[in-house]
Amino acid sequence: MTAIDTTPVKSPDVDRSASAGPVRPRSGGRGRYAISEVAALTGLSAHTLRWYEQIGLMPEVERSHAGQRRFGEHDLEWLACLGKLRLTGMPIAVMVRFAELVRRGEETFDERREILERTRHEVLARIAELQGTLDVLETKIDFYAGARRASEGA
Amino acid sequence: MTAIDTTPVKSPDVDRSASAGPVRPRSGGRGRYAISEVAALTGLSAHTLRWYEQIGLMPEVERSHAGQRRFGEHDLEWLACLGKLRLTGMPIAVMVRFAELVRRGEETFDERREILERTRHEVLARIAELQGTLDVLETKIDFYAGARRASEGA
DNA sequence: TAGAACGCTCGAGTGCACTCGAAGCAAGCG
């Protein structure tokens, strides 16, 4: 009951853009990924990954004996979660807040839910807005297409 | 046939946010609006309106004898159009390009249509993306709501 | 006609989300 802080969005829909070739584990250990591997897997740059940790978006990544980051499966899942939140347009500051709540444990479930519900409303509003622009766009496209037909035919 | 460069999106869905009280015409002339009036009508700041003109987003606003801007109905329609394009998420640079094409006249209908079609695709993609995040969001919200019910009941 | 309110230009500043570079240490291969 303590490991499910991330809400199990197990879908490995990790965005493989910028990945070149198969990712082979660098430092043996089961699910221990070097930063470059995680960069390849997530599409985020190594710089960005370090920055995420620095600002408190990552819980605190394990280090190798030499001090290098070793990301675990758990970290990858969390990054996938962050990716989804980022897609909603959620500002980094809110994601940081959310990450903080996750670190604090189960007593923050309510606030986490509130954040997600607010986000849901914003996403719905944005979708409606975009739907509205679609109508305008299509009207205009039809206008230009019509103008083209008119100047060609007859 | 020369006045319809804007494509007549006549819907006066001008966003009246930030408008305080009724807008009374400042400098008499039929549909001649001062910058503050246009700001109130569109929700854009006077600074932003000047900046839009400066970067070539506005065709070139008329001036009073003293050099103050006097926006016409045509300008308002164009601003409404820009507002819609902005809602699509279109970058300013593309809007500037579009404005330039509008100034160049009817021979640019094709490129205008292309821009709008590209935009339409992007909007559709963005909507799909947001729909995807909605699913995740709802799953997580349900999880937290469920956890709350579990800790309260039984 | 005084004075507040408004508008002008030009250039600098802001906030966001990265993105990059420099200097230096560490790992691992031939």
Place this chain on the structure above:
DNA sequence: CGCTTGCTTCGAGTGCACTCGAGCGTTCTA
């Protein structure tokens, strides 16, 4: 052993879309 590759920290730079301020002229209202 030397070399490439990759990692570290820190701080500065980028691109976008505004946003603001200074300093000065104009216009409206009492």
